[in-house]
Amino acid sequence: MAKVNNYPKLSIIIPTLNESSRLPILLADIGLCSYNHEVNIIDAGSSDSTKNIAKISPANLKVSSDANRGLQLHKGGLISKGEWLLFLHADSRLETNWSEKLLPILEDKNSKDYAWFFTFKIRDKGFIYRLLEATVYIRSNIFKRPYGDQGLLISKKLYMQLGGYKKLHLMEDVDFITRILKVKRLRSLMVNIQTDGKRWRNSNLLKNSIKNLIIRYRWSKGEDTYTLYKDYYSLK
Numbered sequence: 001m002a003k004v005n006n007y008p009k010l011s012i013i014i015p016t017l018n019e020s021s022r023l024p025i026l027l028a029d030i031g032l033c034s035y036n037h038e039v040n041i042i043d044a045g046s047s048d049s050t051k052n053i054a055k056i057s058p059a060n061l062k063v064s065s066d067a068n069r070g071l072q073l074h075k076g077g078l079i080s081k082g083e084w085l086l087f088l089h090a091d092s093r094l095e096t097n098w099s100e101k102l103l104p105i106l107e108d109k110n111s112k113d114y115a116w117f118f119t120f121k122i123r124d125k126g127f128i129y130r131l132l133e134a135t136v137y138i139r140s141n142i143f144k145r146p147y148g149d150q151g152l153l154i155s156k157k158l159y160m161q162l163g164g165y166k167k168l169h170l171m172e173d174v175d176f177i178t179r180i181l182k183v184k185r186l187r188s189l190m191v192n193i194q195t196d197g198k199r200w201r202n203s204n205l206l207k208n209s210i211k212n213l214i215i216r217y218r219w220s221k222g223e224d225t226y227t228l229y230k231d232y233y234s235l236k
Helices: 023-030 050-056 069-079 098-107 109-113 127-141 156-161 172-183 205-220 225-234
Strands: 010-016 037-043 060-063 084-087 092-094 114-122 152-155 185-195
Touching: 010 023, 010 069, 023 037, 023 050, 023 092, 037 050, 037 069, 050 060, 060 069, 069 084, 069 156, 069 172, 084 156, 098 185, 109 114, 109 156, 114 127, 152 156, 152 172, 172 185, 205 225
Parallel strands: 010 037, 010 084, 037 060, 114 185
Antiparallel strands: 084 152, 092 185, 114 152
C-alpha cells in the first residue's frame, strides 16, 4: 500500500535497555505501517548493539540519563511530533495489518477523548499462557487496568494535559493509567499485541502474581519506586 500523509501523524515511542535480540523484529512490524509516522527509541545506556540497531534504522535515537522506564517514556512523549502517541515495549510484536486497524481511530475526532490499549497475547503455546491472557483480558476490559506491555495509544494533546508518564523506576504504567481514569476512559483497540513468554517460562505464575500484588500495595502506600524497583528485580 502506498504511503499517504493526509491524516494525523503517529509517533511511536519505544524505551530500550539491551534489546538487540528483539528490537529488530518490532521495527520490522512497525515498518509495515502504511501512513506517515515516526519512531523514537529512548535508550537507557544499552551495553549490547541496541543503539547501533536504532542508528541504522529509520528511527530517531535518544539516550536517557538513567535506566528508568518512566523517564524514558516521559522523554519520548516530549520529543514526539505526532498528533497521536503510541507507546510500546521492545519485546512486543504487532499484527501485519495493525496500522490499518488503527487508522479509523486516528481519523475519528471523538477518539481523542479516550486512551486505547491492545489485546494482550503471549507467543508461547500452552494452557497456562491462555489462562494468563484471559486474566489480563478481564483486568483490562472489566476493571480497566491495562499494563505497559499492552501498549498505549493516546493523543499528544490529551497526553500533555494529563502530565504524561512520571519519571518513576517502577509502576509508571499503573500511575499513568490511574490518572487517566480520573478524567477520561480507556478503550480496547481490539487489536492483538504479542509479547515474549520468556519471562514466565521458568517462573511460578501464582508466586509472581502475589509478588506483583505486594509491590502494587507498597506503591499505593507511598513507598519510593526506586526501592520497589530494586526489590522487584532482586526477587525475579
